[in-house]
Amino acid sequence: MREDFKRWYSHNLSRDLDMLVYGDRGYPVILFPTSMGRYYQNKDFHLIDSVSWFIEQGLVKIYCIDSIDEQSWYNKGIHPADRARTHIAYDRMLAEELAPWAMNETGASKVAVAGCSFGGYHVANFAFKHPDKVAHLFSMGGAFDIKQFTDGFYNDDIFYNNPPDFLPGSNQPELWQMNIILGTAQDDFCKGENIHLSNILKSKNINHWLDIRNGDHDWPVWREMFPHYLSTIK
Numbered sequence: 001m002r003e004d005f006k007r008w009y010s011h012n013l014s015r016d017l018d019m020l021v022y023g024d025r026g027y028p029v030i031l032f033p034t035s036m037g038r039y040y041q042n043k044d045f046h047l048i049d050s051v052s053w054f055i056e057q058g059l060v061k062i063y064c065i066d067s068i069d070e071q072s073w074y075n076k077g078i079h080p081a082d083r084a085r086t087h088i089a090y091d092r093m094l095a096e097e098l099a100p101w102a103m104n105e106t107g108a109s110k111v112a113v114a115g116c117s118f119g120g121y122h123v124a125n126f127a128f129k130h131p132d133k134v135a136h137l138f139s140m141g142g143a144f145d146i147k148q149f150t151d152g153f154y155n156d157d158i159f160y161n162n163p164p165d166f167l168p169g170s171n172q173p174e175l176w177q178m179n180i181i182l183g184t185a186q187d188d189f190c191k192g193e194n195i196h197l198s199n200i201l202k203s204k205n206i207n208h209w210l211d212i213r214n215g216d217h218d219w220p221v222w223r224e225m226f227p228h229y230l231s232t233i234k
Contacts, residue, residue: 001052003043012093013068019098022048023061027233028102029136030063030094032115032122036074039066047116050223054230060112063102065094069118073149080150084157091161094126099133112136112233116222117190118143124163124197131174138229140183140222143190144197164193167200179232180208183225187216 006019018039033041042048042064054060072086099111113134115123120142127134146162147154159165180201184194191212198210215221 001048001055008097010093010097012089012096017093018066020064021061022064023055023058025058026055026060026106027112028063028106028108029060029112029114029230030065030098030102030126032065032113032119033067034116035118036069037067037119039064042116045219045223047219047223047226051227051230054227060230060233061102061106063098065098067119067122073146080153081155081157083149084155084161087161088157091126091129095130095133099130103133110135112138114138114140114226114229115142116140116219117217120144120190121146121163125161127178127180128163128167128170128175129160131172131178134174134178136179136233138181138183138226139194140225140229141185141188141190141217142182142194142197144193164197164200167197168203175204175206178206180206181211181229181232182208183211183213183222183229185213185215185217185221188221189217 001022002024004021006021007016010017020039020043031042068090072083075083102111110133113123113127120139121144123137123139124142124144127137144163150158182194182198184191201208213221
């Protein structure tokens with residue numbers, strides 16, 4: 001299985017970013033780490049191993065991007081408005097730098113996004129904000145409501161980066177074309193958030209799969225889910 005380390009200077013973040021890329025061809029999948037995770041976390045916890053067949057067969061090319069959660073939503077040292085602004089710069093990096101890079105390398109017109117736990121937040125936020133760039137959304141044990149990180153502060157920047165808030169009013173037509181899977185488990189403490197997001201999608205008649213499995217909020221469940229979800233990419 002081919003593994004390449006990439007580092008580039010992000011003009012949106014004004015800093016270097018690190019990434020591991022798996023495969024040399026196939027559909028582009030941007031894979032986020034969990035809370036404050038690094039670009040190698042999904043490798044270390046064997047999520048990449050769980051989908052090695054798809055990579056080796058040239059079906060997918062996976063981009064394991066770094067997070068900046070410690071500087072954004074988890075940064076208690078700055079005002080919540082600044083946490084949101086920092087995340088918005090990360091979102092611009094994804095939309096203007098990484099997604100176009102992945103599409104250009106693979107010849108795809110859109111990307112897939114995937115992630116576990118807080119990575120599921122990044123998945124949902126980016127996909128629902130930019131459905132023109134995302135064809136497949138795979139969240140595993142996702143947590144979607146960012147207000148838990150804003151100390152009671154609320155403004156438009158938080159609204160437009162909080163999927164349970166902005167999604168009900170969004171009418172971008174590509175939302176109805178997206179392959180959406182919300183994976184959770186019976187004993188997952190994020191199950192309620194997944195059910196709530198599923199109900200929002202239902203109210204909009206957006207087709208999706210709420211996948212509730214046995215287990216809890218942990219890597220063994222996610223390693224079972226991820227290859228199943230990749231198999232739905234057509």
